Amino acid sequence: xxxxxxxxxxxxxxxFNVCLLASGSKGNSIYIxxxxxxxLLDAGLSGKxxxxxxxxxxxxxxxxxxxxxxxxxxxxxxxxxxxxxxYGLPVYISAATLRAAPQIGxxxxxxxxxxxxxxTIHTLQIHPFAISHDAADPAGFTIANNGLKVGVATDLGIxxxxxxERLRAADLLILExxxxxxxxxxxxxxxxxxxxxxxxxGHLSNEDTRQLLTELKHDRLRHVVxxxxxxxxxDPGLARETVVPALDNADIPLTVSGQDRCSAMxxxxxxxxxxxxDSSGS
Ligand SMILES: [Zn+2]
Ligand SMILES: [Zn+2]
Numbered sequence: 001x002x003x004x005x006x007x008x009x010x011x012x013x014x015x016f017n018v019c020l021l022a023s024g025s026k027g028n029s030i031y032i033x034x035x036x037x038x039x040l041l042d043a044g045l046s047g048k049x050x051x052x053x054x055x056x057x058x059x060x061x062x063x064x065x066x067x068x069x070x071x072x073x074x075x076x077x078x079x080x081x082x083x084x085x086x087y088g089l090p091v092y093i094s095a096a097t098l099r100a101a102p103q104i105g106x107x108x109x110x111x112x113x114x115x116x117x118x119x120t121i122h123t124l125q126i127h128p129f130a131i132s133h134d135a136a137d138p139a140g141f142t143i144a145n146n147g148l149k150v151g152v153a154t155d156l157g158i159x160x161x162x163x164x165e166r167l168r169a170a171d172l173l174i175l176e177x178x179x180x181x182x183x184x185x186x187x188x189x190x191x192x193x194x195x196x197x198x199x200x201x202g203h204l205s206n207e208d209t210r211q212l213l214t215e216l217k218h219d220r221l222r223h224v225v226x227x228x229x230x231x232x233x234x235d236p237g238l239a240r241e242t243v244v245p246a247l248d249n250a251d252i253p254l255t256v257s258g259q260d261r262c263s264a265m266x267x268x269x270x271x272x273x274x275x276x277x278d279s280s281g282s
Pocket of ligand 1 (some may be wrong): 071135
């Protein structure tokens, strides 16, 4: 009976469905939906390939709300222009990234964001934050709704204090685990490219990610995804084995994403935790 309307309101839960359509140096795209707003974070495969991968989860590109772009490297933008034009999709992209990406072509709609300034797409609060990477204006993101928060940081050479602060208290973390340092050093890449990957504006190694996750792990963390693995300088089993000690035997699933297949659909849900509500305003 009237246990109180407010307790019902309080109990209202948010939920996210998230899958990595592809992840790696040949193309990246993450589908994130709260059931009302359906985003693609990057679209680094061809438009056709993205349509096909969405279809494997019973999803249609025509049901997308918008595309959000992290930076201009081709493994993140290949399908952005095509999908925007084909489905009339708005694209959220920083002005500097758009200038650096002429190959995107004409967009059905473009909305410019500034790294560090949160914005809203329908029901989702998006907070872009600066990452250290060799692109014009690269961004990581948190995506939040009703206290539930997804944190995404791929393509970064180092995890700065700002990155760690933004990713704090995320319910789902999608983190780069690009390479194993030994495999990179012993591998076939020319020395300058090895230097670039290892440098401050390159990519996180498995060891870097273990360290980052050790700091970020908290009681409400529901799921971790390792992303942007190099096919040449990493191995999914090795990445898992290296990073998993950061979870300290906690019962938190860890998914290793891949280049050639969609990840499973990851569902996280939960209500607002009064003490931990993450408003988008900070
Ligand atoms: Zn990049
Ligand atoms: Zn990339």
